[in-house]
Amino acid sequence: MELLDGKVLSETIKAELAAEVDKIKQAGGKIPHLAAVLVGEDPASQVYVKSKIRSCEQIGFKSTLVQRPAETTEAELLEIVQQLNDDPDVDGFIVQLPLPKHINEEKVTLAIDYRKDVDGFHPVNFGRMAQGMPAFLPATPFGIMEMLRRYNIETSGKHCVVLGRSNIVGTPMSLLLSRKGYPGDCTVTLTHSRTKDLPAEVRRADIVVAAIGIPQFVKADWVKDGAVVIDVGINRIPDATRKSGSRLVGDVDFDGVAPKCSHITPVPGGVGLMTVTALLMNTLKACRKEIYS
Ligand code: NAD
Numbered sequence: 001m002e003l004l005d006g007k008v009l010s011e012t013i014k015a016e017l018a019a020e021v022d023k024i025k026q027a028g029g030k031i032p033h034l035a036a037v038l039v040g041e042d043p044a045s046q047v048y049v050k051s052k053i054r055s056c057e058q059i060g061f062k063s064t065l066v067q068r069p070a071e072t073t074e075a076e077l078l079e080i081v082q083q084l085n086d087d088p089d090v091d092g093f094i095v096q097l098p099l100p101k102h103i104n105e106e107k108v109t110l111a112i113d114y115r116k117d118v119d120g121f122h123p124v125n126f127g128r129m130a131q132g133m134p135a136f137l138p139a140t141p142f143g144i145m146e147m148l149r150r151y152n153i154e155t156s157g158k159h160c161v162v163l164g165r166s167n168i169v170g171t172p173m174s175l176l177l178s179r180k181g182y183p184g185d186c187t188v189t190l191t192h193s194r195t196k197d198l199p200a201e202v203r204r205a206d207i208v209v210a211a212i213g214i215p216q217f218v219k220a221d222w223v224k225d226g227a228v229v230i231d232v233g234i235n236r237i238p239d240a241t242r243k244s245g246s247r248l249v250g251d252v253d254f255d256g257v258a259p260k261c262s263h264i265t266p267v268p269g270g271v272g273l274m275t276v277t278a279l280l281m282n283t284l285k286a287c288r289k290e291i292y293s
Pocket of ligand 1: 140163164165166167168169170191192193194195198211212213214232233234235271272273275
């Protein structure tokens with residue numbers, strides 16, 4: 001079994017991005033600039049946004065954090081989005097989800113200029129991705145694709161079972177892996193909460209992508225010997241042996257499943273770190289106008 005190490009890989013890619021920034025500086029070009037909008041005090045969101053900002057600093061990108069209280073109105077947030085759309089120095093920005101209940105997430109996502117949508121959530125980017133056109137790919141699936149590519153995981157003709165059909169992970173992952181090219185050319189089964197006999201579906205998989213948000217849900221006897229397992233889940237469970245009283249686990253029962261796999265991502269230290277790195281890769285693309293001129 002080989003670990004798909006998101007920590008090592010994301011550090012490697014970040015070093016490459018930092019080298020790109022040096023080249024841009026030497027040539028007197030524009031430094032990539034990512035902005036992040038955080039509304040409210042959700043602890044997980046605060047951790048994610050801080051890690052995005054810290055990663056920008058680490059590689060020499062410019063970053064801006066726009067932080068607002070949970071009482072911020074939808075109109076105020078839409079005004080912030082408009083300002084970021086109009087700011088020529090900002091190459092890309094994200095609005096961290098989830099938003100407080102009184103704000104319509106769909107409305108906010110639609111208000112983001114798709115040319116700056118480095119999270120890849122806007123329907124223009126989603127539609128272009130589905131048609132195989134150049135697009136900002138959603139950060140988590142993009143990070144997973146990059147991981148498969150850099151670890152030379154064979155995908156052509158493989159049977160991939162994706163668990164979960166969210167717009168940000170499961171559905172785009174199923175589209176990307178079924179697309180022509182590498183990584184891709186998989187035969188994909190997209191499973192969800194209404195799927196009958198999920199273990200039987202997963203047993204057919206050469207590649208499993210678990211994105212459902214239930215701790216340690218995928219068990220050892222669901223997984224075929226030699227399968228590649230990508231665990232997207234980030235779940236906090238109680239753990240009395242830890243000082244914090246809890247720890248993070250994925251959607252896969254790692255200890256049971258890992259010995260059966262050819263490759264598996266750990267949690268933490270797997271897909272999560274690649275998500276942040278993919279966001280940085282998208283921001284560089286936005287700055288270079290690689291997708292939209
Ligand atoms: P979501 O909550 O939007 O969707 C969950 C999906 O799982 C749904 O499509 C649902 O049909 C399916 N599902 C729920 N119960 C099921 C069951 N019993 N059997 C089969 N399918 C079931 O999920 P999401 O936003 O895609 O997130 C999924 C997990 O991934 C969460 O743990 C989240 O924290 C994590 N996540 C991690 C990253 C990362 O960077 N690593 C990014 C996004 C999400």
